[in-house]
Amino acid sequence: MKQRAPLTLAAVAAALAAVTGVGHLTAPAAPAAEAKPAAAAQMPVERSALVCPAPSSSDIAETTYTAITPGAAGAAGKGTARLLGATKEAKPVLELKERGKPAGATASGAGAPALTGVADGVLAPGWTAQLTTKVTVGRARGVLGLACTTPGTDFWFPGASTAKGREDYVHLTNPDDTAAVIDIKMFGPDGAVKSEGGTGENIRIDPKSTKAVSLASLAPGAQLADVTAHVTTRAGRVGASVQVGEEGVGADWLPASAEPAGSLVLPGIPADATSVRLVAFAPGEEDADLTVKLAGPNGSISPAGNEQLHLKGGMTASVDLKDVTRGEAGSLVLAPANGKKAVPVVAALRVVRGAGAKQELGFVPATGPVAARATVADNRADENATLLSLTAVGGADAKVKVTASAGTEAGEPASKEVTVKAGTTQAVSLAPAGAKGSYALTVETVSGGPVYAARTLTLPHEGIVMFTIQPLSDDHATVSVPKATEDLTVLTD
Numbered sequence: 001m002k003q004r005a006p007l008t009l010a011a012v013a014a015a016l017a018a019v020t021g022v023g024h025l026t027a028p029a030a031p032a033a034e035a036k037p038a039a040a041a042q043m044p045v046e047r048s049a050l051v052c053p054a055p056s057s058s059d060i061a062e063t064t065y066t067a068i069t070p071g072a073a074g075a076a077g078k079g080t081a082r083l084l085g086a087t088k089e090a091k092p093v094l095e096l097k098e099r100g101k102p103a104g105a106t107a108s109g110a111g112a113p114a115l116t117g118v119a120d121g122v123l124a125p126g127w128t129a130q131l132t133t134k135v136t137v138g139r140a141r142g143v144l145g146l147a148c149t150t151p152g153t154d155f156w157f158p159g160a161s162t163a164k165g166r167e168d169y170v171h172l173t174n175p176d177d178t179a180a181v182i183d184i185k186m187f188g189p190d191g192a193v194k195s196e197g198g199t200g201e202n203i204r205i206d207p208k209s210t211k212a213v214s215l216a217s218l219a220p221g222a223q224l225a226d227v228t229a230h231v232t233t234r235a236g237r238v239g240a241s242v243q244v245g246e247e248g249v250g251a252d253w254l255p256a257s258a259e260p261a262g263s264l265v266l267p268g269i270p271a272d273a274t275s276v277r278l279v280a281f282a283p284g285e286e287d288a289d290l291t292v293k294l295a296g297p298n299g300s301i302s303p304a305g306n307e308q309l310h311l312k313g314g315m316t317a318s319v320d321l322k323d324v325t326r327g328e329a330g331s332l333v334l335a336p337a338n339g340k341k342a343v344p345v346v347a348a349l350r351v352v353r354g355a356g357a358k359q360e361l362g363f364v365p366a367t368g369p370v371a372a373r374a375t376v377a378d379n380r381a382d383e384n385a386t387l388l389s390l391t392a393v394g395g396a397d398a399k400v401k402v403t404a405s406a407g408t409e410a411g412e413p414a415s416k417e418v419t420v421k422a423g424t425t426q427a428v429s430l431a432p433a434g435a436k437g438s439y440a441l442t443v444e445t446v447s448g449g450p451v452y453a454a455r456t457l458t459l460p461h462e463g464i465v466m467f468t469i470q471p472l473s474d475d476h477a478t479v480s481v482p483k484a485t486e487d488l489t490v491l492t493d
Helices: 010-017
Strands: 040-044 047-052 062-068 079-085 092-096 103-108 115-121 128-135 142-147 154-160 166-174 180-188 191-193 203-205 209-214 227-235 239-246 250-254 264-269 273-281 288-296 299-301 308-311 316-322 330-336 346-353 360-365 373-380 386-392 398-404 410-412 414-420 425-428 433-436 438-448 451-458 467-472 478-482
Touching (some): 092 115, 128 373, 142 451, 154 239, 154 360, 203 209, 264 360, 264 467, 330 386, 373 451, 386 398, 414 425
Parallel strands (some): 142 250, 142 467
Antiparallel strands (some): 062 103, 079 092, 079 115, 166 209, 180 203, 180 227, 273 316, 273 346, 288 330, 373 438, 410 433
16 A cells, blocks of 8 residues: 655744744733734844755865845944854854855865854844855766755655665754754655665754765665655754755755645746756645646746646656756746645756756755745856846736845945746846955845745856756745733723
8 A cells, every 4th residue: 555645743843943033022911801912013033043064075075155144234233143063163164244245155175064053133134145066076066056044843855866876865954952853754656665674763963963864775775766855853953955966967955845835936947958857746645736837038838748747645746847948947837726726735846957978957946935035145247157037926017126245255236126027937137246256146025926036056167067056035034023012001999
């Protein structure tokens, strides 16, 4: 009998962990029963936490760390923001000094550490960090990029693999002073994949430490081209990402998909993609039927022969979309075929550029909307190095403001407003004037929406189009704090 993936309550904890700041409020005595509750106020977060995995095991890896807190430079107030080595003997690797100006650091070889960090005060709201690694030869060659993540308790990774020629490692980093205990479950085309001797359960991550777990080692002999890995915590919280190396195709990070939802957007497929494979999974017992559309610069189309996708509950499905973009950058939009029945799903894309011995791969997970504001760090001003993709879904056009920060070495900030028509994807290039070093791009919703965004960073090497794609989603710069009410009625005899 085929096993299916159970729904858990861990997603609730993950949602709470995603709020990177905490608002503190001391409430007065309870108001009178007839008093109406006051509306909540959006306040800047006071503290943000990030986790970055160890970047590479290659001796020739070159890694750049970049961090920024978006906003006007010279803002009133104080704050600190530091990324440290993820060990008990943590040493500062990167420290941010002010809002609006990115800071950078570099590391060489296989000894670059995993990082953990905290920002507080004026540097907390929207604090963003990125690691970018370039490896020029070997199985792990390529550009590997990853936005550092908020520690959490529940992560989905559709698009992972245990196939021959693939090396997929789940990197788990514990930022806290107590141990974390995690489970890794995998689901293939026939349902749950049984781990060898329970090796996927009760994996201990010591305090202030990191561990890389080979997915193939959890189920030896189960050579599956596409699996969905589900990481949950029994205790504590971790940062989790999957590092992928594929023989002859390169390497990159597979970030976690957005949490299960009835509709998903996978933004930023490059215009010259030669191969695109969609991997999707429906947790639980219910099957899901989805429409598949590509939102391009001139509107949305259904890929011929792949207009719909049927997912059996608890089983991973994949679809080869080939060169679906056909020379125009786009985003994939998945929606319920029956609007009255939305079954939660997760999804990711494996994207290849180039051909033959000069192929390179990257991944596009389903991501959440930009919402109020989102930022991606470590963009480069070299010609055609940085491309931002913006996708508007729903029935209304959207207007966003895109801002390029100052560079880490030089450059003046620049910004412009962009209108994205409903059902389309628009490509945007923007860099600070006189840019030197790397810079950040921030997207803010002005009107309409929702808008989804991704950044493609391309750093070619000897004819290989080495690249990485990072999605942008709401930076959780504010937290909802209920307004206090107090009954000041004076009682007299």
